[in-house]
């Protein structure tokens with residue numbers, strides 16, 4: 482079994498990005514600039530946003546963190562988004578999810594200028610992705626595609642089972658892997674919470690992308706020998722033996738899978754680090770388009 486080292490690949494990608502940023506600066510132009518909007522004090526969201534900002538520094542990007550109170554109205558949040566939309570110094574921005582319950586996420590998403598939507602969640606960008614046009618691809622599925630490419634994992638003609646149909650992972654990765662091209666050309670089945678007899682699908686999968694968020698849901702007796710496992714799940718599980726009081730678990734029972742899988746992404750250190758690297762790649766793309 483081979484471990485897919487997302488940390489190493491993400492570091493490689495960051496180095497590649499850094500080189501391009503150095504070239505931009507050498508030509509006397511400003512570096513890419515990513516902004517992140519965070520509403521409220523959710524611990525996990527603050528951690529994610531913090532590491533996104535740190536990664537910006539690593540590759541020579543400018544970054545701006547817009548911290549807003551959880552009581553902010555939807556109207557005021559949209560005003561902030563409009564300011565970012567019209568700010569010529571900012572190439573892309575993200576609004577960290579989840580948002581407080583009184584704010585309609587769809588309205589916020591629709592307010593973001595698609596040209597700055599480096600998360601790739603706006604319907605314009607999602608539609609372009611589905612039509613195989615160049616656009617900002619949602620960072621997590623984009624990262625999975627990159628891992629498959631860089632590990633030369635054959636996907637053409639293979640049967641891929643995607644567990645989960647969310648707009649940010651399951652749905653887009655099913656479209657990408659089914660599309661023409663490298664890491665694509667796969668026959669994709671999407672299973673979800675209403676699927677009957679899920680195991681009958683996973684047992685016939687050459688590749689499994691699991692994005693459901695239930696720790697150790699996928700066991701080795703649910704897959705065939707030689708399967709490629711991409712574990713997207715990140716769940717904090719209470720653990721009094723850990724300093725933080727919790728450990729991070731994936732969707733896949735990693736230990737039991739060792740004897741069955743040909744390739745597997747660990748959690749942490751698999752898909753997770755790729756997400757930030759690909760967000761940076763989207764921001765660089767936005768900057769290059771505007772030069």
Ligand code: NAD
Pocket residue numbers: 621644645646647648649650651672673674675676679692693694695713714715716752753754756
């Ligand atoms: P979500 O909650 O939006 O969607 C979960 C999906 O799983 C749903 O489509 C649902 O139908 C399906 N599901 C739930 N229970 C099921 C069951 N018993 N059997 C089959 N399907 C079931 O989640 P999401 O936003 O797609 O995230 C999924 C997981 O991936 C979470 O653990 C999340 O933290 C993680 N995640 C990781 C990254 C990363 O960077 N690695 C990025 C995004 C999400």
